[in-house]
Amino acid sequence: MSVNYAKFNEIDIESFDAVVVGSGFAGSVVARQLADMADMRVLIIEKRPHIAGNMYDEYDDAGILVHRYGPHIFHANSQRVFNYLRQFSGWLGYQHHVLADWYGTYMPVPFNKNSMEIAFGPEKAARLIQKLVDTYGDERKVTINELREGDDEELAEVADFVYKNVFLYYTQKQWGQTPEEVDPSVTARVPVFVSRDDRYFQDTYQGMPIYGYTRLFEEMLGHDSITVCLNTDATGVFDLEFLDGSEDSKLKSISILGKAFEGPIVYTGPLDELFIGRFGRLPYRSLDFVYETYDEEYRLPCGTVNYTVTEDYTRITEFKHLTGQKGPNTTIMKEYSRPYEDPDRQIPYYAILNDENVAHYERYRALTESLPNFHLIGRLAEYKYYNMDKIVENALDLSRELVAAAKEHQAR
Ligand code: FAD
Ligand code: UDP
Numbered sequence: 041m042s043v044n045y046a047k048f049n050e051i052d053i054e055s056f057d058a059v060v061v062g063s064g065f066a067g068s069v070v071a072r073q074l075a076d077m078a079d080m081r082v083l084i085i086e087k088r089p090h091i092a093g094n095m096y097d098e099y100d101d102a103g104i105l106v107h108r109y110g111p112h113i114f115h116a117n118s119q120r121v122f123n124y125l126r127q128f129s130g131w132l133g134y135q136h137h138v139l140a141d142w143y144g145t146y147m148p149v150p151f152n153k154n155s156m157e158i159a160f161g162p163e164k165a166a167r168l169i170q171k172l173v174d175t176y177g178d179e180r181k182v183t184i185n186e187l188r189e190g191d192d193e194e195l196a197e198v199a200d201f202v203y204k205n206v207f208l209y210y211t212q213k214q215w216g217q218t219p220e221e222v223d224p225s226v227t228a229r230v231p232v233f234v235s236r237d238d239r240y241f242q243d244t245y246q247g248m249p250i251y252g253y254t255r256l257f258e259e260m261l262g263h264d265s266i267t268v269c270l271n272t273d274a275t276g277v278f279d280l281e282f283l284d285g286s287e288d289s290k291l292k293s294i295s296i297l298g299k300a301f302e303g304p305i306v307y308t309g310p311l312d313e314l315f316i317g318r319f320g321r322l323p324y325r326s327l328d329f330v331y332e333t334y335d336e337e338y339r340l341p342c343g344t345v346n347y348t349v350t351e352d353y354t355r356i357t358e359f360k361h362l363t364g365q366k367g368p369n370t371t372i373m374k375e376y377s378r379p380y381e382d383p384d385r386q387i388p389y390y391a392i393l394n395d396e397n398v399a400h401y402e403r404y405r406a407l408t409e410s411l412p413n414f415h416l417i418g419r420l421a422e423y424k425y426y427n428m429d430k431i432v433e434n435a436l437d438l439s440r441e442l443v444a445a446a447k448e449h450q451a452r
Contacts (some may be wrong), residue, residue: 064093066418
């Protein structure tokens with residue numbers, strides 16, 4: 041069935057058992073699970089004019105399926121997660137390949153044995169590869185930080201090369217910080233791989249929804265018991281009541297349309313926005329996307345090219361490689377990373393992880409601890425660098441808890 045859309049000013053809040061803010065994977069999976077497993081009537085509040093969060097895709101003017109909020113490639117090791125999503129879409133077995141543009145020469149990323157031959161020539165590369173295998177083991181992933189800590193002189197040359205030619209400039213563009221300054225988990229996402237495997241991910245399940253993500257979300261949210269209000273910002277329709285008047289006073293209740301809502305409220309947006317930034321805004325990086333369409337079948341040799349030593353954009357993605365779409369023309373997208381300064385105009389894409397920012401987030405989170413029916417989940421609401429698979433997994437876990445609680449309540 042199709043999605044039930046409603047205008048917020050026309051809904052009767054009393055006819056809902058649960059409210060979900062945001063229709064990305066975090067919110068949509070929870071909404072569908074509550075509807076399916078506990079017969080709950082769920083209201084989704086979404087501030088954008090469409091569902092699917094950052095996974096949203098659509099056909100552009102040239103008829104090419106493009107991702108509007110950054111290239112999204114599904115990859116997971118969890119069978120539970122993949123089986124769950126398989127209910128809502130067939131999948132194309134796409135495997136993502138990324139090349140670094142190294143002064144006009146393409147080199148696989150993650151940096152691997154094949155990249156090594158391009159960088160050092162076959163003879164020297166053979167020796168270095170042997171050393172890497174002896175030191176770390178074959179088919180091993182080694183983070184750039186781990187590689188730079190080694191004490192072998194020749195491997196130090198490899199580490200230095202990878203640091204300077206793969207990580208330094210890209211990381212500076214993406215984060216406005218050097219690789220030393222970003223949280224180690226960030227660069228660890230793309231380790232050096234002592235392998236001939238040129239794929240960006242090695243997960244068991246990888247691919248793209250056959251008709252795109254938006255269609256998958258339409259399928260997931262197309263349920264009698266789910267209603268979606270688009271163009272509705274939770275911060276504008278939630279009335280927050282606090283235990284007292286102090287700055288760190290915790291939440292007592294959330295009223296919607298004049299009445300304290302007692303069912304589960306699942307919030308997947310940025311937490312600082314909910315509290316009108318009372319402790320200052322949480323730091324994020326944002327992105328600008330620039331699309332270009334060409335009358336050529338393909339523009340790039342693979343899904344994404346990373347510009348690790350030149351250009352002011354970080355990467356270019358060519359969607360046809362990802363989606364398998366065929367045709368005579370193509371659309372590519374350049375990503376420009378920016379500081380997140382204006383919530384009215386920009387989207388917070390990446391939490392900037394460090395101790396200070398996490399403590400800042402925790403101060404906001406503490407305000408919600410007192411409200412047992414309020415649940416935070418998702419990349420924004422948890423201030424984490426999560427991929428889609430982890431979001432789906434967490435949403436399934438939270439749903440399980442909420443369904444159990446609802447059933448216990450219904451039994452009473
Ligand atoms: P979102 O998808 O951001 O959804 C949150 C929703 O809440 C949005 O629709 C938003 O409009 C809504 N919202 C926020 N505040 C409010 C409010 N106050 N009121 C109403 N609605 C609100 N992951 C992968 O696994 N593979 C990839 O290839 C990949 N590529 C990525 C590329 C980029 C550029 C980025 C930024 C992320 C990428 N990710 C990728 C991560 C992926 O986007 C996230 O894991 C996923 O979007 C998280 O889902 P979510 O539901 O938590 O958040
Ligand atoms: N990175 C890099 N060069 C690359 C690829 C990644 O320096 O060619 C670093 C950079 O800091 C980036 C991080 O590794 O932000 C994580 O990369 P990933 O591709 O996972 O980023 P995402 O797709 O989440 O933007």
